[in-house]
Amino acid sequence: MRIxxxxxxxxxxxVIIDEAGEQYWDIADVVPExxxxxxxxxKAMPHPGQQLKPVGPGQPLAGVRLKAPLNRLxxxxxxxxxxxxxxxxxxxxxxxxxxxxxxxxxxNVFTKPASTxxxxxxxxxSHPAVTQQMDYxxxxxxxxxxxxxxxxxxxxxxHVWGYTVVNDVTARDLQKQHGQWFLGKSLDTFCPMGPWxxxxxxxxxxxxxxxxxxxxxxxxxANTADLIFDIPTLIATISxxxxxxxxxxxxxxxxxxxxxxxxxxxxxxxxxxxxxAIDGIGTIENRVR
Numbered sequence: 001m002r003i004x005x006x007x008x009x010x011x012x013x014x015v016i017i018d019e020a021g022e023q024y025w026d027i028a029d030v031v032p033e034x035x036x037x038x039x040x041x042x043k044a045m046p047h048p049g050q051q052l053k054p055v056g057p058g059q060p061l062a063g064v065r066l067k068a069p070l071n072r073l074x075x076x077x078x079x080x081x082x083x084x085x086x087x088x089x090x091x092x093x094x095x096x097x098x099x100x101x102x103x104x105x106x107x108n109v110f111t112k113p114a115s116t117x118x119x120x121x122x123x124x125x126s127h128p129a130v131t132q133q134m135d136y137x138x139x140x141x142x143x144x145x146x147x148x149x150x151x152x153x154x155x156x157x158x159h160v161w162g163y164t165v166v167n168d169v170t171a172r173d174l175q176k177q178h179g180q181w182f183l184g185k186s187l188d189t190f191c192p193m194g195p196w197x198x199x200x201x202x203x204x205x206x207x208x209x210x211x212x213x214x215x216x217x218x219x220x221x222a223n224t225a226d227l228i229f230d231i232p233t234l235i236a237t238i239s240x241x242x243x244x245x246x247x248x249x250x251x252x253x254x255x256x257x258x259x260x261x262x263x264x265x266x267x268x269x270x271x272x273x274x275x276x277a278i279d280g281i282g283t284i285e286n287r288v289r
Contacts, residue, residue: 004196023058076111083253120194120284131171137254138212156232203280222255
C-alpha cells in the first residue's frame with residue numbers, strides 16, 4: 001500500500017494512492033475519526049496495510065501536489081554513512097573520508113534535522129555562499145512503526161512501518177572542513193523525500209534496486225543486497241541505547257556513484273535535475289536552484 005501526503009486547496013491531507021499512481025482516497029474518508037498528519041497516522045496505526053481499506057472510486061491524482069510524506073518528525077532523522085561495499089571504497093579514495101577504515105566495522109550513524117525535508121518534486125537550494133561541492137546520495141529510508149529499545153535483530157522487521165526514498169544531499173566541502181558530517185548534511189532543502197511511503201509488506205528491502213540520474217545520466221545503480229549492515233542490524237544498533245519511536249526515520253546509506261567518486265568530481269550546480277528511483281516504491285525528481 002502507498003500512503004502519501006498531498007496538498008489540496010492549500011491544505012495537507014494524508015491519502016492512500018492506488019498502484020497505478022492515478023487515484024487517491026482520503027484517509028479521513030476511510031477512517032472517519034482520523035484528522036491528523038502522517039506522523040499521527042503512524043502512531044495510531046502500526047499495521048496500516050491491514051487496517052486501511054479504501055472503498056469506492058478514488059479521486060484523480062493528476063494535478064495534485066505531492067508533499068514529503070513525513071514533513072513533521074519528533075526529532076532528527078538517523079542516517080548511515082559508508083554502508084554499501086563499493087561506495088565505502090569510493091568514499092575512502094575520495095579524500096573526503098577522515099577515518100582510517102575503508103569498510104567500517106560498525107554502522108557509522110549520524111543525524112540530519114527534519115527541517116531539511118522537502119517534497120519529491122521541490123527545489124534543492126544550491127547555497128552558493130556556503131558550498132561549492134554539493135553532492136547527491138540516493139537512499140532507501142526505513143520508517144519505524146512500533147517503537148522500542150533494545151530491539152533484537154530477529155525482531156527488527158516487526159518494528160518497520162514502511163519505506164520511502166530519500167536524497168541525502170551533502171555539502172562535501174563542509175563535511176571535510178568540519179571533520180564531522182552534521183553541517184554538511186543539514187543545509188535547508190537537503191533531504192528530498194517521497195513520493196510516498198510504501199507499507200512494510202510492499203517490498204523486499206534486502207533485494208531492491210536503487211538508481212540515481214543527474215540530468216538523465218545514470219550515476220548510481222545498485223541493489224540493497226550490497227548493504228554492509230542490513231536493516232535489522234541498523235535497528236538493533238540504534239535502539240540498543242536509544243528508544244526508537246513511531247515515525248523515526250532511518251536512512252540506510254547510498255551506493256557507489258556519488259559525485260565525489262568521479263575524477264574529477266561531478267558536483268551539482270544550479271539547474272541540474274536529480275532523479276532517484278527505488279523499485280517497489282517510486283521516483284523523486286528535484287531541480288537544483
